[in-house]
Amino acid sequence: MEMNRMEGTxxxxxxxxxxxxxxxxxxxxxxxxxxxxxxxxxxxLRVLEAADAMRERMKQ
Incomplete structure (x- = not known):
């Protein structure tokens, strides 16, 4: 994921x-x-943020 963030940036x-x-x-x-x-x-970057948010929601 971090590599995708760097790519997006x-x-x-x-x-x-x-x-x-x-x-x-x-x-x-x-x-x-x-x-x-x-x-x-x-x-x-927005797609990655959405994926992170979904992962956090799934943990709850």
């Missing part, structure tokens, strides 16, 4: 950087790719 960070580069260079494709990658990383 890295994906979100890469996306943010790519999106910023796209904004600075006025490259809309790069900006959109960055936004999509950032969103994918964020979604990966």
């Amino acid at each position: 890295a994906k979100e960070l890469r996306g943010s950087v790519k999106e910023a580069i796209g904004k600075v260079t006025r490259n809309r494709v790069k900006q959109a790719e960055g936004a999509a990658e950032k969103l994918a990383g964020r979604m990966q």
Whole structure:
């Protein structure tokens, strides 16, 4: 699970950087790719949070 969290965080960070580069260079494709990658990383982290919450609920 920890590796998945690191992957999600890295994906979100890469996306943010790519999106910023796209904004600075006025490259809309790069900006959109960055936004999509950032969103994918964020979604990966949210899924892991939901899985953790479910595991905690099952323990109770």
